[in-house]
Amino acid sequence: AQTVTQSQPEMSVQEAETVTLSCTYDTSESDYYLFWYKQPPSRQMILVIRQEAYKQQNATENRFSVNFQKAAKSFSLKISDSQLGDAAMYFCATRNAGNNRKLIWGLGTSLAVNP
Amino acid sequence: GAVVSQHPSWVICKSGTSVKIECRSLDFQATTMFWYRQFPKQSLMLMATSNEGSKATYEQGVEKDKFLINHASLTLSTLTVTSAHPEDSSFYICSARDFTGAAHEQYFGPGTRLTVT
Numbered sequence: 001a002q003t004v005t006q007s008q009p010e011m012s013v014q015e016a017e018t019v020t021l022s023c024t025y026d027t028s029e030s031d032y033y034l035f036w037y038k039q040p041p042s043r044q045m046i047l048v049i050r051q052e053a054y055k056q057q058n059a060t061e062n063r064f065s066v067n068f069q070k071a072a073k074s075f076s077l078k079i080s081d082s083q084l085g086d087a088a089m090y091f092c093a094t095r096n097a098g099n100n101r102k103l104i105w106g107l108g109t110s111l112a113v114n115p
Numbered sequence: 116g117a118v119v120s121q122h123p124s125w126v127i128c129k130s131g132t133s134v135k136i137e138c139r140s141l142d143f144q145a146t147t148m149f150w151y152r153q154f155p156k157q158s159l160m161l162m163a164t165s166n167e168g169s170k171a172t173y174e175q176g177v178e179k180d181k182f183l184i185n186h187a188s189l190t191l192s193t194l195t196v197t198s199a200h201p202e203d204s205s206f207y208i209c210s211a212r213d214f215t216g217a218a219h220e221q222y223f224g225p226g227t228r229l230t231v232t
Binding site: 014042043044045046048089091095102103105106107108110 | 149153156158159161164187206208210220221223225226
């Protein structure tokens with residue numbers, strides 16, 4: 001069975017600083033996706049970044065980047081130049097490739113951004 | 116990105132009544148939609164996978180007779196909480212999968228807060 005572990009229930013960062021959120025996962029599949037989702041206080045789930053497992057290059061979206069270590073089954077999220085609007089719950093998730101595959105979620109990390 | 120709407124955004128109902136929540140994909144067709152439940156400060160719990168034109172697949176422990184799911188069209192899925200009780204109070208989120216892209220992206224609705232009194 002697939003599992004996703006986020007070992008940091010809460011994190012904090014100073015505005016403009018960099019923070020890294022940890023995520024490890026377990027899967028026996030060879031073709032899968034990894035995701036980081038952001039859930040702000042509005043509770044609207046927002047996709048932050050997606051990584052295809054077959055791609056060696058780490059995904060990047062503006063100030064958000066990942067460190068994907070496939071052998072170690074690690075998928076951390078780095079937020080650079082943190083902004084107040086980055087304060088949210090961040091969820092790591094994985095999904096097998098293919099139709100109707102469901103997302104497997106981590107428990108989330110609550111990120112506070114201090115001015 | 117694609118947009119998924121939910122209606123209502125919040126609802127209060129009396130114990131014993133039923134309440135229906137709608138999930139719509141506004142600009143794409145979604146043959147597959149998912150219904151989640153989320154308690155405060157917790158992760159999403161998948162309740163069921165809804166496929167257009169067929170019966171939903173419920174996760175273990177989810178009562179299919181209590182949480183009725185209907186996916187009658189390619190853009191609409193509904194979740195009906197029947198004979199609601201206070202313990203059903205929660206935040207319900209739907210998502211819809213867009214199969215047009217290579218990644219089959221999953222887009223989320225804004226959620227529905229249900230309070231049962």
